[in-house]
Every structure is written in structure tokens, then in C-alpha cells.
Amino acid sequence: MSPFSPELRDLRATLQLIENGFTETAAVVALGERVLALRAERVSAWSVAEQVDHLIKVEQSILSHLLTRTPAPGPRISLAGRFVLLTGWIPRGSGTSPKRLRGLPAGQAELTAALDACRKTLRTLAADPEPLLGPAAVLPHKMFGALTAVEALRFVPIHTRHHLLIVTDIRKSAVAR
Helix, strand or coil, X not given: CCCCCHHHHHHHHHHHHHHHHHHHHXXXXXXXXXXXXXXXXXXXXCCHHHHHHHHHHHHHHHHHHXXXXXXXXXXXXXXXXXXXXXXXXXXXXXXXXXXXXXXXXXXXXHHHHHHHHHHHHHHXXXXXXHHHHCCCEEEEECCCEEEXXXXXXXXXXXXXXXHHHHHHHHHHHHHHC
């Protein structure tokens, strides 16, 4: 495939969106322990740190799974998955995370290290992106069905933005009190 193909160009743009999300997430983490500890029950049951921990865990899980190139069994992308990828929007309160991906209270150093590991995994994927363009489903998702690598990567910045918007609302709500 040509390095200038539209598919590869779109994939590289998606990888850049993921990196931009890492930068935004790192900026939240850099605000320090006081901000990470903020809670606003009317916005979310999770603190800022728990939101950030969750989004990093999800990103790392997706990116690491894509490195394995393991085919995903089950039906292809669902209507809900198509909706999220088409609109770029996840309705709040619409899903629950598997226990292993739930946000936990974490400190600034721990979140920074996890984000650095996630960036390293992204760089490994970005070094050889062409195999990600295959049509096979490679990522099982309980609500979205089996996603191709491209669909899974398109989901990452949407998920990141979803949780960073919740973080923004927690911070606003905490300041308004």
C-alpha cells in the first residue's frame, strides 16, 4: 500500500488524535493531587483521578490488544458502536466498565507512569500502522460488537474526550461550591 493512500493517511490522523488526547490527559494530571482528588457527585461518582485512571486503562487495553493482532469472535460492530463512531459522542451513564477497567484513586506519579506506558504502546503501533488496516475484527467490545483495528482506534479519542469532558464538569462543579 502506498504511504500516501487515503486509508493510511486517515489512520495516521487518528493516531495523532490519540496522541493529542494523551497531551490533554497529561495536562489534567499535571494540575496536581488537589485537582485529582476533586469530586462532584452530581456529575459523577468518580473523582478526577478515577476518571483519568479509567480512560488510561481503557486506552492501554485497546492499544495493547491491537498489538496482538488476535482475531475477535462474535458479531461485527453493533448499531450502538456505529452511532458512537459516526457521532463522536458517548451518552453519559450509557455503559458500565468491566471491573478491571474501572477507575481507581491514583496519584499523580502513578497516572503519569501509566500514561507514559500508553504512549509507548501507541508509538509501537504507529511505527508499523499498515497491518492495522486489515478488514478483520480484532477487538471484542461488550456493547459495540467486534471492531476492526481502525474502528477501535477511532473509538479511543472519542472515549478520551468523553471522560475529559466529565473531568471539566467535575472541576467546574467543585469550584462552584
